[in-house]
Amino acid sequence: MSEERVRRVLGAGLAKAELAIYALLTILLAATALGAIASGAKVFWDAVVHWTIGADTPRVLNELLVVLMTVEIMNTVRISIHSHMLIIEPFLVVGLIASIRRILVITLEAATLTKQGHWASTDAQAVFRASMIELGLLAGVVLVLVFAITLLRRYAPAPDEPPLLDKGRSG
Numbered sequence: 001m002s003e004e005r006v007r008r009v010l011g012a013g014l015a016k017a018e019l020a021i022y023a024l025l026t027i028l029l030a031a032t033a034l035g036a037i038a039s040g041a042k043v044f045w046d047a048v049v050h051w052t053i054g055a056d057t058p059r060v061l062n063e064l065l066v067v068l069m070t071v072e073i074m075n076t077v078r079i080s081i082h083s084h085m086l087i088i089e090p091f092l093v094v095g096l097i098a099s100i101r102r103i104l105v106i107t108l109e110a111a112t113l114t115k116q117g118h119w120a121s122t123d124a125q126a127v128f129r130a131s132m133i134e135l136g137l138l139a140g141v142v143l144v145l146v147f148a149i150t151l152l153r154r155y156a157p158a159p160d161e162p163p164l165l166d167k168g169r170s171g
Contacts, residue, residue: 022081026074033070040064058108065101069094089152096145103138106131 040063047056076090110131113124 019081022077026077029070029074029077033067033074036063036067036070040067055112058105058112061108062101062105065097065104069097069101072097089149092145092149092152096142096149099138099141099145103135103142106135106138 040060043056043063044053044060047053047060072090072094076087076094079087079090110128113128
């Protein structure tokens with residue numbers, strides 16, 4: 001068997017394996033998203049029934065933002081299957097959603113902590129201090145991700161434009 005034929009057969013086999021893995025990944029991500037929606041709906045329903053919507057809002061919000069992140073990852077997989085290349089912007093969007101999700105959850109948990117009136121304990125003060133440090137770091141991450149997304153959109157090559165590595169080559 002010639003070397004070229006081996007490369008062609010091996011490449012085709014790897015492409016089929018890659019497509020199968022992407023398909024399985026998409027199915028698992030869709031199942032995860034549906035499970036998170038069901039879980040969020042159950043938590044919300046239980047909160048409505050027991051009149052604890054204010055206390056359970058962080059949990060419901062957390063579940064819904066997990067769904068949003070999962071759908072964004074599915075979108076990234078779909079784009080990867082379609083274009084046969086790795087696109088970085090959807091990963092940045094997922095990171096942005098995850099950071100904002102964590103900011104919202106920390107804020108809601110801190111609000112719950114303040115409503116309970118347990119500020120006298122040293123543990124509550126330590127939790128609050130750690131939460132504020134985490135919020136500051138997450139705010140920095142959000143700014144960096146937004147800046148990166150802005151740069152990608154501003155300086156991304158046009159759809160018809162060849163990648164930067166191919167610009168100097170002649171056909």
